[in-house]
């Protein structure tokens with residue numbers, strides 16, 4: 001049994017090197033840029049009107065003759081002489097020798113002529129070519145996460161493909177003869193299979209939407225066969241259940257027989273003790289304890305940080321610090337992970353701490369860590385927690 005800190009360090013130490021792929025822009029959402037991006041264009045790419053109005057060569061005159069119209073998308077070139085104006089609209093190309101756009105609210109128009117009631121400063125309402133972004137300038141940094149604004153920006157620059165760190169292919173396997181699907185009435189001795197749903201949504205919420213699913217009975221051969229298949233098709237394999245010491249827990253043996261090297265088994269923590277972690281080449285395998293709350297805790301603590309690292313992003317959930325509202329004893333000699341409610345800087349440990357059900361978790365917004373060497377935490381003492389609130 002190893003301490004939590006060591007387990008975390010071992011997983012981080014075994015993180016495989018990041019891989020770079022080129023992807024369609026739209027598939028890049030929430031991914032991490034693997035290269036700096038430089039603008040291939042000036043933005044705007046031509047002199048644009050910022051307002052609806054009239055383009056002129058600035059002068060002290062009030063009266064101008066309209067010689068034509070330039071609307072967004074047109075590319076007609078006008079030669080303006082002094083005293084002439086071009087009717088123009090937002091986003092339209094400004095005639096080369098116009099230097100000012102007067103907004104239409106400040107103009108009276110009648111029979112192809114205008115009178116300017118309020119003359120703006122010279123240069124007003126024109127977006128110069130390259131004013132926002134010059135061709136060749138770095139617009140996005142390697143290591144930044146792609147969001148909708150970055151997609152919009154890159155599309156505006158005409159970029160259809162981007163280079164990102166390849167997110168891992170994830171396989172999720174559940175094990176157990178007792179597991180039954182939700183659409184059947186519950187038979188004696190069975191329970192509804194819920195861990196895969198919980199883990200799938202936890203993955204989805206953390207931007208890992210694609211997961212391959214496997215389900216094995218408590219059968220050594222079938223478990224080994226499915227693990228073989230899952231290892232062939234995934235970079236990271238998560239297995240729920242069958243990792244304890246019972247006669248029908250076949251996961252460890254099936255992993256070893258498939259050439260997976262054990263890095264550690266069992267962490268000095270409660271819940272989540274029977275966590276198993278191994279590697280096969282660049283593949284990473286986590287066998288999570290089957291108890292639902294234990295599975296979820298191990299997911300947040302160990303799996304999520306590793307998946308985030310593998311796609312080039314900051315590991316894991318945010319942490320916070322707050323004051324415990326009631327003293328607490330830890331005479332287990334283990335690291336405790338306790339579901340809690342944090343409000344206004346006060347941390348309240350919930351009554352429902354049960355690895356076999358998720359009631360406590362559903363009411364929690366934080367997961368408190370009491371290290372193994374901390375036998376007592378006093379009221380009002382500051383402690384650290386993982387923030388389960390995602391916004």
Ligand SMILES: Nc1nc2c(c(=O)[nH]1)N[C@H]1C(S)=C(S)[C@@H](COP(=O)(O)OP(=O)(O)OC[C@H]3O[C@@H](n4cnc5c(N)ncnc54)[C@H](O)[C@@H]3O)O[C@H]1N2
Pocket residue numbers: 174175176178179191192193194195196240241242243244245246249271272273274288289290291292294355
């Ligand atoms: N003699 C010992 N027995 C146990 C120990 C131990 O140290 N010595 N550790 C206990 C701890 S702690 C845990 S946690 C569990 C872990 O067991 P497994 O990982 O082998 O998981 P299972 O036995 O398959 O299942 C445990 C529990 O969770 C339910 N389960 C499993 N999969 C699902 C699923 N997909 N959806 C919903 N619920 C699931 C399963 O029915 C069991 O009730 O071992 C203790 N035993």
Ligand code: MOO
Pocket residue numbers: 269270271272273274289291294295355356
């Ligand atoms: O550690 Mo088990 O994970 O307590 O239920």
